[in-house]
Amino acid sequence: MKSSKIDNMLIHEYVINDPLHQLFDAVNAISVQGYDEERRVIYWNEGSELLYGYSQDEAAGQKLEDLIIPKPMRDRVISAHRDWIKNGTEIPATEITLRHKNGDDVSVFSSHVMFTNQYNTKQMYCIDVDLTAVRQAQAQAIFKEHMLETIFEAIPDSFLLMEIDGTIIDYHTNNKNNLDVTPEQFIGKNMQDILPDEVANKFKTHIAKVIKQEGMISFEYDLTLPQGLVYFEARVSYLSKYNQVVTIIRDITEQYKSAELIRHQAYFDSLTSLPNRFLALDRLSQMLIEAERNNEKTSVFFLDIDDFKKINDSLGHEIGDKLLIDAANRLQQVLRKEDTLGRLGGDEFIVLLRGVADHNNTLAIAEDLLKTFRNPFKIDGRELILTISIGVAIYPENGRCASDLLRNADTAMYQAKASGRNTYSFFTKEMNVIMQRRFEIEEQMHGALERNEFELHYQPKLDVKNEKVIGSEALLRWHNPALGNVTPNEFIPIAEHTGLIVPIGKFVIKQALRFLNEWQNIDQQKYTMAVNLSPRQFRDAGLLIFIKNTLSEANVSPENLELEITEGVLMCGQSFIHDALIEINGLGIKLAMDDFGTGYSSLSYLRQYPFDVLKIDRSFINGITLNKADCDLVKATIAMSHSLGLTVVAEGVETKEQLSLLADLGCDFVQGYFLSKPLPAKQLLDFSAQLYPI
Structure with missing residues (x-):
């Protein structure tokens, strides 16, 4: 009992009137322990209690190795401590795993300092930082430096213990870059002596506030240092028991930069x-x-x-x-x-x-x-x-x-x-009407398939030589309850732009082939069915598999399907377009170039791709009986196509004279209003029944 009292008295002598202890008594985020030459605890702050589980009473007088050092490390710790006491060999700061009271591991970054007190005996202080908390702070602060630097930057950089008049009693910092003088030169000086007037007055004002209201007050300030403008955050707490003020100062320059970057990213294009x-x-x-x-x-x-x-x-x-x-x-x-x-x-x-x-x-x-x-x-x-x-x-x-x-x-x-x-x-206002119509069409198009608003019409195709119908072209029609009849010229470009052309295109292929099978069985004729494909449909990776499966389901031979594409499909020159066209040809499906003569490079495309059919645009057919230039152009196109092994279809034939002239020019097939306008499926069956009565 007597020995215990003596020990407590000795420990008391180490602690009393020690400003360093006062500083760390105010900080519970960091574990600080003090040990005598025999490694007995002479100081144990609240941070140590929280980190290791031992209260100050439990730890006092206990040896370091018996409290928090795992058994495999004890001999090394004892040896290192003795070397420091006897030979002055410092224990380096390091990341180590120590032991909690309950036996759990405690991962810390531990640094050490040795003092010689007034009794000429040495005291070692260990400052331990819980790495779990530091890593959380590190992630929030977005620092990308070395782990050690990040740890110290994520916790307060500088600690000041001051009298209420601003005189510095003690000072500690982990960042020497923000100091013009050494910490030792701060001790005993007033904030007015070491800081610009504006900043010093901020400290004076906030110290007065915290003394009046207690708690903690934080404020920011900046200093021009050799490395440039540096921003700081100061947190001030009043220790009423000692009538002193603890100030924790943090360099927040990086946070300012990050905030500025975030502001820039929020308001400016990154590219x-x-x-x-x-x-x-x-x-x-x-x-x-x-x-x-x-x-x-x-x-x-x-x-x-x-x-x-x-x-x-x-x-x-x-x-x-x-x-x-x-x-x-x-x-x-x-x-x-x-x-x-x-x-x-x-x-x-x-x-x-x-x-x-x-x-x-x-x-x-x-x-x-x-x-x-x-x-x-x-x-x-x-x-x-x-x-x-x-x-x-x-x-x-x-x-x-x-x-x-x-x-x-x-x-x-x-x-x-x-x-x-x-x-x-x-x-212009007229332009706004056009765009409003476009928006309405796009809005109504969503769900139009599910509402069964689309219908196929079929325009018959005539063999010029024997004047027999040999097939038809499937043309999509759309009637919407809100918009009425919407023309393909209006809704097809919008469907292409929105991507809705892909499911709509599949609907067209499926309906057209299903009707073709019915038409062939009724008339006992091998008709062909032409279907248009848009550029967007070619980007659908499942297009060819869908066509192949639909042909099989409809019991239609590939050679009875004719896929029409325009020059717009070919202009991008993408390899997948070329591969798709080759595969279409390989399946035995006919490939037709639609609207020939309206583009810039149609002839080169005829050489590059395996086309079977060439369709002359109606704009050339309109004038063949009226002017020689159009007639000569159509004549040359037919001759060129035949020389390449292509079948020629003339679109937009509307008069008997046009049909007769095309027959003289050697055109193979025609379609247009002279023969028939596009018809619904039932009307086309009736139309062909007149030609091929059973």
Whole structure:
């Protein structure tokens, strides 16, 4: 009992009036233990109780190795401690696994310091950081440095113990980079002596606040140091028992940088660094407020790079990204400083003109924007010639809010596309009616298949020589209760754009082949059925398997199916298109080039792909009996096709004279209103029954 009292008295002597102990008594996030020369506990803070499970009373006087050192490590710890006491060999800071009171492992980063007290005896202090908590802080702070640096940056960097007047009693830091002088030079000085007046006054003000209200107060400040402007967060706590203040200071410069990066990513496009949609529309809203106040006009340009998708598909996204960056730089050069160029996404840009005097200013800018694309883009040794389509809406004539102006500029851009591209178009009310119709069609198209609104009509195809029907072309018709009859010219491009053409196309193939089987069985004739395929359908990986299975289910021979494609399918030059056409030919299905003569490179495509049929566009048939040029062109096309082994079909035959002339020119088959308009299935059966009565 007596020995215990003596030990407690000795321990008390180590602790009393020790400012370092006062500092760590106020911090429970870090375990701090003090040991005498025999490795007995002389100090055990609250952080140690939380980390290792032993209370201060339980730990006092116990030996280090008996408390928290696992058995395999004990001899090494005892030896290392003795070497430090006798030989001055410091124990290095390291990550180790110690032992909790309940026997569990405790993973810590442990650092050590040796003091010689007033009794000329040595005391070792261990500062242990729970790595679990530090790693959580590390993840939140997004630091990417070495683990050791991350740990110390994730906890408070600097500890100050101060009198209430700001005089520093004790100071400790893990980051020497933010100090102009050593910590020892701080001791005994007032904050007014070592900090700029503005910062020192902040400390003085917040110390006064925390003394009055207690608890913890935090505030931020910055200092210009040799490495630049550094931001700090200070947390101030009042130790009323000692009438002292503990301040924990943290370097938060990286958090400022991260916040700035997040702000940039929220408002600017990551590829071009232009304002993104959110920021561009916000700026437009501000411009409109100014325009209304100053009675000015504001112009909104919606820009789209023509055929940009072909660049991505054929040359890759890396080339496409470089092209977008160059395009942004070119467009920026045309604009004034007060104007805004933003990227809405993909290949779409927005231009905002502030304080426009009249339409001529807007017109001049539109011309200049088009001119920026006149010169080829030089990307990775390639020269690429591109154009843009521009839609323009003007405040207040074309809208009084940002969303209306952007929508109307977008509508005008589509009109520019429809006008041949590489041009600009100003918004009109008539244009808005057209776009509204487009939106309504797209809305109603969703679910139209399920509602059984689509129906196939069939246009008979006539053998010119014997004047017999040899087949038909399946044509899709759509009647919607809300919209009425919607023409294919309206809904097919929208279906292609939205991707709905894929399920609709499968419906057409299945219905057409099912009817072909019925038609052949009734008339006992081997008719052919022509079905159009769109470019989007070719990107469906299951297309060919679907066609093959549908032929089998409908009991139709492949040679009785004719797939019609236009030049638009072939223009992208993708390898999967070529492979699909070869496989179609391999299945025995006939391949027809539709609308021949309306494109630019049809002859080269006839050489590249295994076509069986060539269909001459109706625009040439209309004039064959009226002018020699059209007649000669059709005559040459028929002769060329026959020389390539192709069967020729003339579309749009509407008069007896046209049919007679085509017969003289050697055309194989015709279709058009002279023979019959497209008919529903039942009417086609009745029509053919008149020709082939049973």
